[in-house]
Amino acid sequence: MRENHSYFPLFLSMEEKRFLFIGGGKVTARRLSALFSVLQEENGTKITVVSPKVLKEVENLENQGKLLWIKREFLDKDVENIDFVIAAADDISVNERAVKICREKGILVNDAGKKENCDFYFPAIAKKNDLIAGIIASGKNHKLAAKAGEAVRSLFGKITEEQDL
Structure with missing residues (x-):
């Protein structure tokens, strides 16, 4: 993306949306907190975290049934049938690969480590x-x-x- 792009504050319905978080660290925990601060219970939003390990906060959300944690490294096929991807892996090359795949498939992506790769920001x-x-x-x-x-x-x-x- 270009450095000088503009942003429009658009409020989207989260009903039935599918999110994929790549990585289970601090950034994922913060963005999950922001997302859950506005989500209504039982609106059909599906959240998946793909990471070999996650912070306790993320694991607790899985234990509460609020998300699915897939305990492994990110695979390209993980973006299938996903609406939004948050690439927050510790490995920059994983995030860049996720951005590339999402762009090819027209999936909105947020690269936590590189603002130029973000189609959207978490406010x-x-x-x-x-x-x-x-x-x-x-x-x-x-x-x-x-x-x-x-x-x-x-x-x-x-x-x-x-x-x-």
Whole structure:
């Protein structure tokens, strides 16, 4: 992808969507947390993690039945029938291979280690009741996006306290 591309904040229905996370480390755990912060129970979203090992947080999500953990290295065929791929393996070549395969198949992909390879970003999420905001800094400053997310969460709290939603 080009360095100077634009982003449009688009809110998609997650109903029946299929996600593949490649890798089971900190990035996967954070992005799963962001995803689960907005997912409704029983909406049919399918989440698969492919990694020989995962952090305890990811394993706990599997134990709760929220995702499927495939305990092995990523295979090219893992992207079949998938809507979104998050390539967050420790091995850069695995992530790059996943991006290449996804691009060939028209699957949206996020390469956790290389913003130029991202079709989408995971935003800082602010959610209160029915209000949801996603904030990014165009992949350039995650700390700034996180800080803005905190500010919006605080604002949402004030708005919902003041009004009967």
